[in-house]
Amino acid sequence: MFALVDCNNFYASCERVFRPELVGKPIVVLSNNDGCVIARSNEAKAVGIPMGAPAFEYEALFEQHQVQVFSANFALYGDMSQRVMSILGEYSPDMEIYSIDEAFLKLSGFEHFNLPEYGLSMQRRVTKWTGIPVSVGIAPTKALSKVANRIAKKFPKETNSVYVIDSEEKRIKALKWLQIEDVWGIGRQHAKRLRLLQVHTAYQFTQLPDAWVQQHMSVVGLRLKQDLQGMATLDLETVQPKKNIATTRSFEKLYTELAQLEERVATFAVSCGEKMRKQRSCCNTIMVFVHTNGFRQDLPQYSRNIVMKLPYPTNSGIELARFAKQALGKIFREGFHYKKAGVIVMDFSPQDQTQLRLFENSNVRHVPLMQAVDRINALFGQQKVRLAAQDQKRVWKMKQEKLSPRYTTSLNDIITIHT
DNA sequence: TCTGGGGTCCTAGGACCC
């Protein structure tokens, strides 16, 4: 059996832990630059705020329903996630942290446990120890545990937020209840196509011939179908080093000059270097892209990326910034208003076994230098030490007008209790 | 005026090898 434990409205719930007066009130959390809604409490969903809603279009509705609006506070969410995961880790030796707010637990060898009770224990302990409400779905396969979780979330009162699919009757009933677009692994495109074929529920999907599923949805679709039928095709996945690492941002205003973009792109490259060093990878290829604001129909549009093969593998921020600037120079065009840029590094080789080149090699002195930079920045805050090519005066700043304190990760922000 | 930021996997087709 597998359990899927998923935090309810995670970002909104994190904000609520330290603002208990907001329990029962509508809350939304916005993306970077306070752009779109990326999390909603149940109350916010109920007043009709969709996922991804542009904040500026919904200001009136926020006002009307007294919606509490927060800028994304990833320092807080990341820390709360770790707390939740460390509690869940006690419940099984095999856990896959699937995303910031959910984890699969493999329950092999738990045959003699009372699973509904076990799930309830997880649910209660996480809520009690962290303040984050969670839902638990337990079933014979991963895909079915997702289904069970959805039921637990949809009917919290009837299920106590824990649902177990442990019989053929329950499995079929659950699949007949689940709409096709709500199936894990079936996105918009496949759902549309399946609807046209009169496949409206997860159950009907499991009745399709294997050959059709394989032809139109590849082996990924076929595995999903079998998993939903109760044959455990998907197993826990172990943590693998990432194959690509990206740092990309939309800008708070439109840029027209190369120098402005260079400064930002250098910062993105440095950030990619930091992320690579954390997993001890060096990249052999770097991609830089820029584009204008696609929503602005009054301005000419331009969008381009460039892939640059590096002469040697590196994870030095200094070298990455230099290459990224070179690449940017090749795709930058005068006369456009740029809204977004990014750096993506790929084609990794392990840091400790890079192949030396005959003529050009990464500067070995950067290795201890980057270690020192990482340690200083870890101690004194991000970007305390940075390149001259990066923003010196910090001229740009992400729009974060509704940022909550970093209650759990910054001593200055620690909560005060008056007694 | 304002519209997010990360990731993964699979397939088909072309270029190339012997």
Add this chain to the structure above:
DNA sequence: TCTGGGGTCCTAGGACCC
């Protein structure tokens, strides 16, 4: 009228997840 049989690597595009 007929025109081999096996591979690999790379890229673009399409789908999906949170």
